[in-house]
Structure formats: structure tokens, C-alpha cells
Amino acid sequence: MAHLVGGLGTSHIPSIGVALDRGQDTGDEWKPFFDGYDFPKSWVAEQKPDIAVVIFNDHGNVMFLDRLPTFALGVAERYEPVDEGWGPRDIPDFEGAEDFSWFLADKMVERHFDPMIAREIEVDHGLQVPMELFFGRPIEAWPVRVVPIWVNTLQYPIPTPQRCWELGKVLREAIDTFPGDDRVVVMGTGGLSHQLQGARAGFINRDADREWLETIGSNPERWTSMSREDYVEVFGSEGAELIMWLVMRGCMNSKVSLKHKHYVVPTSMTGAGCVVLENC
Amino acid sequence: MPEIPDSPMFDREGAIRGYRLNKMAMALSTPENRAAFLDDEAAFLDRFQLDVETREAVVNRDWQEMIRLGGNLFYILKLSAIDPIPLLHIGAAQAGMSPERFKRERLGEKQWHT
Incomplete structure (x- = not known):
């Protein structure tokens, strides 16, 4: 059966991609941010995953409000980077793990999750940036196949934190029963605290971000017991994206070890960072 | 709500x-x-x-x-x-602040730790 090698949580801020495009990752402004990804990158290289499940939200780049699914699952053989308004970025397409995607689709529906199933769809920075942060930017091809899971965090009602957690449980069941010996890494993305809209724009909660990074591994109940409104209040309206890390955390054992955490604030207009978790 | x-x-x-x-x-x-x-x-x-x-x-x-x-x-x-308008300026406009004040009061000093 497939094997879950670990869970990664990270910000997916678009300006990280822009910094990479412009070669600014070693410059004064960005170095502290990228330095914190040295360990995760070497961890991923050692783990050699075959499949990366990436949980993220579209930012009005691929999906419009005309039909916006609460959860969507990609089953495509290939995902191209989408044009977000500045033209498409010069990174390779992402090869899809079609076989695992369909297996997961069956498992999700069997377990009463009913995602939109997407067979031809592009991906925005929500998937691109975490892939670049953890796998580095390849010239030719990514060293791993991807399974994108989109979560609506753009238009209320967004799914509840509890629902994201439960989705993680179903994802784990799919990994544990998927025939073969694929090594799977799960990436929860988004956050940390930020608010881009309304008079509270620029809201950042440094204490809550630090507590999140410190305890997402050891005390997830602290975070699954919060309401969506709590997330908006504590982490800002766009910081509520953090619910997507709960899919990753829900997928892991109840006991995990925190191998690494990293926090830089402000990055663009957010608190930013990552964690590396391994099952105990 | x-x-x-x-x-x-x-x-x-x-x-x-x-x-x-x-x-x-x-x-x-x-x-x-x-x-x-x-x-x-x-x-x-x-x-x-x-x-x-x-x-x-x-x-x-x-x-x-x-x-x-x-x-x-x-x-x-x-x-x-x-x-091309930086996101920071859009944020500042919503907060009703100059970009400099917005950066100082809302986003604050840069800090990092691992």
C-alpha cells in the first residue's frame, strides 16, 4: 500500500513566486524567508515522495463565482500554471497522479465528501508556490506527481475547520489503502494571518501565528474546535485559509513530531512560514 | 452570523x-x-x-x-x-492610510525565527 511520509504546512503567497521569478530569493528582503525552507527542501529530497497531495484555494484565477465548488479534486494527467493577469509563469507543467486521484475520488464520495471532479483545469500560485518552496524550481519537470485539492476560502460559506479535518481522515484512508508502494507527502497551504480586504486590511496576528506553528502538531484540537468566524477574527479574512492545514494535519497520526518550523513577518502583507511534521 | x-x-x-x-x-x-x-x-x-x-x-x-x-x-x-499598483497601496487605501503609515502601523517591523 502507499505510504504517508509526512505532512508539510506552508504559506503560498504569490509574491514568493515573483521573488523567485526575479531571482530575489537570496537578496536582503527575501533571504530570511527562503532560508527557513532549506531544511524542508532537504527533508523532501530525502523522503523522495512519488505523489504530492496539495490542498490549496484558487484565488479567483481558475474558478469564478458563476460556479464555485466548496471542494474540488483534480484528476487530470497534467496541470498548467494559469495566467493570473501578469501572463503565465515560466515553470514546468505539473504531472497529475491520475490513478491516485481517481482512487481518492471514489473514497471521498464513499465517505460522503462530494467534490467537484476536475479533469481539465489549471493551477494558480496556491499550488505553484508550495511546490517551488519544497521541491525547488526544476528546469524540465517536477520530481513528483501531484493531486490538487481545492478548498473554497474565497466566498462565504467556506467549509468548517471540522470538515477540513475530516477530509484529512478520508485522505489518510485513501493513502493507506492505495495499492502499490507510492510514497505520498501531503501539503496544507495558505495563511498565515492576513487580511487584504476591508478597513481591517493589513491585520496580522503574530502571537496567533506563532502559536499555530508551535501547536498544529501537538494540539490540533485547539484549532479544530474553533469556528470559521473565529478564524476570520484571529487570523484575518484571508488568514482563514489556515483551515486547509487541518486537512494535512487530519491526515496524520494523532501523535506527530514537529521536525521544523519557520516564521517571517511581515512577508508581503502576511505572516508567513512553514512546518514539517512526521508521524510518530 | x-x-x-x-x-x-x-x-x-x-x-x-x-x-x-x-x-x-x-x-x-x-x-x-x-x-x-x-x-x-x-x-x-x-x-x-x-x-x-x-x-x-x-x-x-x-x-x-x-x-x-x-x-x-x-x-x-x-x-x-x-x-501596476502594489498590493500594499491597495491595502493602505482600504485602511484609509498612507502606504508608509500602513506599513508601519499594520504590518510592523520585520521579524523572523526558526
Whole structure:
């Protein structure tokens, strides 16, 4: 059966991609941010995953409000980077793990999750940036196949934190029963605290971000017991994206070890960072 | 639904009202439409039947007003890709602050730790 090698949580801020495009990752402004990804990158290289499940939200780049699914699952053989308004970025397409995607689709529906199933769809920075942060930017091809899971965090009602957690449980069941010996890494993305809209724009909660990074591994109940409104209040309206890390955390054992955490604030207009978790 | 001040995510009336504005902005995802917008903004906006208030907010690049009228930042951000405006300035405009003050008071000093 497939094997879950670990869970990664990270910000997916678009300006990280822009910094990479412009070669600014070693410059004064960005170095502290990228330095914190040295360990995760070497961890991923050692783990050699075959499949990366990436949980993220579209930012009005691929999906419009005309039909916006609460959860969507990609089953495509290939995902191209989408044009977000500045033209498409010069990174390779992402090869899809079609076989695992369909297996997961069956498992999700069997377990009463009913995602939109997407067979031809592009991906925005929500998937691109975490892939670049953890796998580095390849010239030719990514060293791993991807399974994108989109979560609506753009238009209320967004799914509840509890629902994201439960989705993680179903994802784990799919990994544990998927025939073969694929090594799977799960990436929860988004956050940390930020608010881009309304008079509270620029809201950042440094204490809550630090507590999140410190305890997402050891005390997830602290975070699954919060309401969506709590997330908006504590982490800002766009910081509520953090619910997507709960899919990753829900997928892991109840006991995990925190191998690494990293926090830089402000990055663009957010608190930013990552964690590396391994099952105990 | 409990009220969280100044967070338009919970403003459903706004979200419903802003549909056309967001649709116009979403259309800027293609190079053809971006070229059409740059070539003749008024004609481009005509296609989307915006109400007068909304159209004025777009023409004036009044970010606070666009959001108040139901624009979702992630869509209207595509306007900022056309006339390059940093996100920080859009944030500052919504907070009613200068970019410098916004940076100082809202975002604060840079800190990092692993």
C-alpha cells in the first residue's frame, strides 16, 4: 500500500513566486524567508515522495463565482500554471497522479465528501508556490506527481475547520489503502494571518501565528474546535485559509513530531512560514 | 452570523451586488481582454453593464469603493496587474492610510525565527 511520509504546512503567497521569478530569493528582503525552507527542501529530497497531495484555494484565477465548488479534486494527467493577469509563469507543467486521484475520488464520495471532479483545469500560485518552496524550481519537470485539492476560502460559506479535518481522515484512508508502494507527502497551504480586504486590511496576528506553528502538531484540537468566524477574527479574512492545514494535519497520526518550523513577518502583507511534521 | 468589523467576507449583500464587477475583473485573465481594456477602457467596461457607482469606482481605481461595492480583492487585483499598483497601496487605501503609515502601523517591523 502507499505510504504517508509526512505532512508539510506552508504559506503560498504569490509574491514568493515573483521573488523567485526575479531571482530575489537570496537578496536582503527575501533571504530570511527562503532560508527557513532549506531544511524542508532537504527533508523532501530525502523522503523522495512519488505523489504530492496539495490542498490549496484558487484565488479567483481558475474558478469564478458563476460556479464555485466548496471542494474540488483534480484528476487530470497534467496541470498548467494559469495566467493570473501578469501572463503565465515560466515553470514546468505539473504531472497529475491520475490513478491516485481517481482512487481518492471514489473514497471521498464513499465517505460522503462530494467534490467537484476536475479533469481539465489549471493551477494558480496556491499550488505553484508550495511546490517551488519544497521541491525547488526544476528546469524540465517536477520530481513528483501531484493531486490538487481545492478548498473554497474565497466566498462565504467556506467549509468548517471540522470538515477540513475530516477530509484529512478520508485522505489518510485513501493513502493507506492505495495499492502499490507510492510514497505520498501531503501539503496544507495558505495563511498565515492576513487580511487584504476591508478597513481591517493589513491585520496580522503574530502571537496567533506563532502559536499555530508551535501547536498544529501537538494540539490540533485547539484549532479544530474553533469556528470559521473565529478564524476570520484571529487570523484575518484571508488568514482563514489556515483551515486547509487541518486537512494535512487530519491526515496524520494523532501523535506527530514537529521536525521544523519557520516564521517571517511581515512577508508581503502576511505572516508567513512553514512546518514539517512526521508521524510518530 | 456574528459581525466581525470591517471584514467584507461576511457581507453577502455586497458579494451578490459585486458580481458584475468581479466578472469584468475576471475577464482580464486573458491577454486579449487586457489588450482590449488598455485600448479602450470605456468600451471594455460597457460589455459588463456595471451600475454607475461601480463604473466610477473602477475608472477612478478607488479600491476601497470597489470592495465596498462587492468587489472581491482576488478578482479586482487583475486591474492592478494592468496599471501596476502594489498590493500594499491597495491595502493602505482600504485602511484609509498612507502606504508608509500602513506599513508601519499594520504590518510592523520585520521579524523572523526558526
